[in-house]
Amino acid sequence: MRKWLLGGLGVLLLLCGGGVAAVTWLLTSGGVDTVGKVAFDRPLKIPPLAESTVDANGTRVFDLTAEPGDSDLGHGRSTRTWGYNGAYLGPTLRAERGQKIKVNVHNRLNEPTTVHWHGMHLPAKVDGGPHHPIPVGGDYQAAWTVDQPAATLWYHPHPSDLTERQVYRGLAGMFIVQDREQDDEQDDLPHEYGVDDIPVIVQDKNFDGGQLSMSDRFLSDIGILGDEILVNGTPAPFLDVRTSLVRLRLLNASTARVYDFTMSDGRPMQLIGTDGGLLSAPYPTETVRLSVGERAEVVVAMRPGERVELRSAPTGLGRFQGDRDAFDVLQLRAKPNQLGAQPNQLKVPQHLADIERLDPSQAAQRRTFTFQGREINDDRMDMDRVDAVVVKDTVEVWSVANGHDTPHSFHIHDVQFQVLSVDGAAPQPELGGWKDTLFLEPGKRYEIIARFADYADPTTAYMFHCHVLRHEDEGMMGQFVVVEKAGDKPKLGHN
Template identity: 45%
Template sequence: MKRRSLLSLAALSGLSAAVGACSAGPRTPSADVAGFTNQLRIPPLARPEAGVDGSKRFALELRAGGRSRFLPGKTTETWGINGAYLGPTVRAARGDRVRMAVTNRLPESSTLHWHGMRLPARMDGGPHQMIEPGATWAPEWTIEQPAATSWFHPHPHERTARHVYRGLAGLFLIDDPDGPRLPGDYGVDDVPLIIQDKQFDGDGQFSGNVDGGTFGLLGDTILVNGTYLPAFQAQTESVRFRLLNASNARVYRVGFADRRSFQVVGSDAGLLERPVTVDRVKISPGERAEIVVRFAAGETAVLDSRGEPAEQANDIEEGDFVLLKIVAGAALKPSPEVPAALGGTAPEPPPAGARVRRFVLSGSEINDRDMDMSRIDEVVPAGALEIWELDNTTYAHNFHIHEVAFRVLEVNGQPPPAYQAGPKDTVFVPKLAKVRLAVRFGRHTDPLTPYMYHCHLLRHEDKGMMGQFVIVEPGTESRVPRTLAGHRHHN
């Protein structure tokens, strides 16, 4: 039996273990989560300093040398942001001016990319904004996008997988004061769930080869917010969980062991128009989903992930995992119903004659080319609404575009599930699939500083499955140089 197939508890022996059975039908809490007794860690909120101009200044420090306790009796060497592992949650509102101070205390250069944020390219934190050891990078921008769950992580070319796997990641939540009434008490009824798979050696250290195999590392042990075998105590009738797949490669289909339904209220880039009731949501690396779940007083619920049914399975191993035990209090604080209208914008159909760009995805190339830091692959006019067609000629990938919000039009000629029809920035691309996107670009122009598009399976990204685009003033596209001075080619 494969250890990767199911994380559970060998309750009869009293030992924490990964077991390889995939049971038929729903699992019961008593069978699977007796050992899920570690209180779910809630990443602390970053406390900003107030600027004289009303801006919010956040200080973030990339640190090596962390010592984290995940497994019983073991200490793991980790990296973190402002701490030993992961980072604080940055929270700001639409209209805020944010000023970041990102200091690199690592023994090597890195970056910090604001995944899902719409901002000028020179503030994006991609591989062109490297931070040398001991240096501080100070991007600033005004938040001009709707409420959303975004996140941040390093983006050094060819080393992203290693930096994220060691623990460098955190959430960036955007609020909208004029938005709908949803659970919003952070850590109580508005709860982040950063889902990551890991592999440990006998000494409790992270092991496995993030740069090997077809997809990179697929771990056999799940951490949620850096917590092993986590449990959460629900105090309210409804809880809003913000799901983030921060794994290097693994795909999750998140739901409940008892098959209860819940409401999806948001996707990567913002809230949906209206809630969508489902019993599973699928998230590949980099994707997010906001869900609202109702609980009954005194019950225990099990949040888990199940692999695709055999007839729908992809070649990337998904596996079955228990993620979180939720224990509801004997008396729960009443929660309002989710609003029927969430305020998300309706999909905007591309205009007649919209520009169509085609991207052929192969093993680790896009359009038969590896990433070249000196090459501009695409030039896009500011504010454009384009159609991007992804033609996957090989095994599973996913696709992330910096800066933009897009809508999934079709996957193999069919519309996406309703919960994936909202605004997104990352999409799963099954093996041999064709995906069409309606991509809305922003209005920050810079012909000399590129944004990225790439596979967010981090091994693929590091191997070169990435391209670059610039956003320019409409009508100037033909005058933009396609080569960036001062950047070397990377293999």
């Protein structure tokens, strides 16, 4: 509220001081537009696959160290950044369904942090929320069994009040789940990591004197809206495509921006997967909208020798939410005479995955949540308050609404959900798969359904919140506890 009052006071002072022309310019000028202006002179960095070992019990063990570093982000090699096992971002973790894993996390930053496994189904104690901060110089081990379909997930910090700046400085990485039960479908899709299966971690940044700046755009209340794009930490990136079909695993790892991804020549993309895994069938589309934290897997067809750009088009979401901004994001360059079969000879399988449809008539509870200001149902985050008690192995229907004109991004921990309706109407095909993050368009209500299976712990809560990270840090977050049976009470404890 203080920020909004100051912003309004600033406008009033400008007007009273004869700044009408300046304010008018701010209200009517176009947004950032880098289309046709990006040099595309750097090869896209591909995050390495994380190294791991297998212990005597057959558990795959990873190590992640959160640490400061210096990076070349296009403004010199001395931009101060944070990363996992390096200066910026982190390696891609990859594990198979049914595999037991451990991740040893080491905090070598100058402030507490956590690591949240975004989209992962796992016990609350290792979810990496704000309840279990890793102190400066401290270590933490998360151990669980991977049990969900093949999907593009990610990991990032989730400490109280510090999530926005830690992610913005570079703490993020991709986590790919593989599923042998889906091998037949996967084998018919591009699937060689770094060759025809490409991680695409998209972030917007501002710079001041070569350093990352967290300055806000005038009158925006969603946080940082950068005027430059990094992909996998690479400015002005190009990708040499060596196959006729390339799979792009798109991740919106920005802190506030919504992207409308499209191809520069309008060619369709085959949307094959969303947050929680593959769709039942590919969906041809010219635009893929991703709010903060959402993922999408698309397949793009290429012809020998051609170049085409992945772009983000203006979103039309509101004057101060970056609605007029347009970006060239990544250039795809097909090698001449090296692609083998032509795109029209290669087809994406028409059946991708069997998706069990949850039945709303079986819902044990129905709940309603409205996101407005920095509150959910008129409450800000309270670590000692439980907003919902859920019984293990039950299905619930949640009605989630954006109650005002500011965009929000709804994320729930532990579970994947299905979208039942949008303002009472059937959802679009791109919302037909499993989701853990959902763009809440201003003024709209979304009905979702989820099964809260496997893990009950009355002492530790999972989170649900706005994934616009400024909003999250300022209290737009709630928590739920999964209990073993109806009537059990939560008994929260904080480490």
